[in-house]
Amino acid sequence: AQKVTQAQTEISVVEKEDVTLDCVYETRDTTYYLFWYKQPPSGELVFLIRRNSFDEQNEISGRYSWNFQKSTSSFNFTITASQVVDSAVYFCALSEGLKGDEKLTFGTGTRLTIIP
Amino acid sequence: DTGVSQDPRHKITKRGQNVTFRCDPISEHNRLYWYRQTLGQGPEFLTYFQNEAQLEKSRLLSDRFSAERPKGSFSTLEIQRTEQGDSAMYLCASRGSTADTQYFGPGTRLTVL
Numbered sequence: 001a002q003k004v005t006q007a008q009t010e011i012s013v014v015e016k017e018d019v020t021l022d023c024v025y026e027t028r029d030t031t032y033y034l035f036w037y038k039q040p041p042s043g044e045l046v047f048l049i050r051r052n053s054f055d056e057q058n059e060i061s062g063r064y065s066w067n068f069q070k071s072t073s074s075f076n077f078t079i080t081a082s083q084v085v086d087s088a089v090y091f092c093a094l095s096e097g098l099k100g101d102e103k104l105t106f107g108t109g110t111r112l113t114i115i116p
Numbered sequence: 117d118t119g120v121s122q123d124p125r126h127k128i129t130k131r132g133q134n135v136t137f138r139c140d141p142i143s144e145h146n147r148l149y150w151y152r153q154t155l156g157q158g159p160e161f162l163t164y165f166q167n168e169a170q171l172e173k174s175r176l177l178s179d180r181f182s183a184e185r186p187k188g189s190f191s192t193l194e195i196q197r198t199e200q201g202d203s204a205m206y207l208c209a210s211r212g213s214t215a216d217t218q219y220f221g222p223g224t225r226l227t228v229l
Binding site for chain 1: 149151156157158159160161164172174205207209216217218219220221222223
């Protein structure tokens with residue numbers, strides 16, 4: 001069965017600090033997709049990134065970067081030079097299968113608070 | 117594209133009443149998903165449709181829950197004889213065949229008194 005674990009329930013950092021959100025996943029499939037979503041106070045889930053199991057290259061998008069390591073079944077998310085607008089709940093999710101269009105299994109989320 | 121829309125945004129009902137929620141996906145998206153999110157938890161999968169066909173249902177979806185997508189466009193989720201444990205945010209998402217991921221609507225927050 002697939003499972004996603006986000007061990008950090010809440011994190012608070014001072015603005016401009018870097019912060020890393022951890023995500024560990026379990027799956028029996030060799031083909032799967034990993035995702036990060038952001039849920040701001042408004043409640044709507046915002047898609048951040050998708051990565052498939054065959055692509056272990058790290059990705060950077062502005063202040064955001066993602067580190068995918070199959071050896072440790074982890075897909076961690078780093079925000080560099082954090083800003084108050086980054087305050088939100090962040091979810092890591094997993095989808096099994098070839099196309100990645102099956103159901104998403106989410107972790108319990110990490111609530112990130114950026115202190116001005 | 118306009119995003120996924122859900123109606124109503126909030127619903128308060130008394131235990132034992134029936135409720136129905138509507139989801140309008142992004143135009144041309146053939147896949148539509150329903151999730152439920154309780155306080156402090158991540159969304160949990162309920163069911164999904166490809167066009168009008170319901171392809172998978174979670175064990176979370178008891179016989180009091182039914183979902184339809186009759187013409188392969190909008191979808192409805194009905195809960196019969198609501199219970200306090202049904203109080204949650206009900207999220208709808210859609211995905212097209214060329215899209216990267218599922219795109220979520222704003223959700224319907226259900227409170228059962």
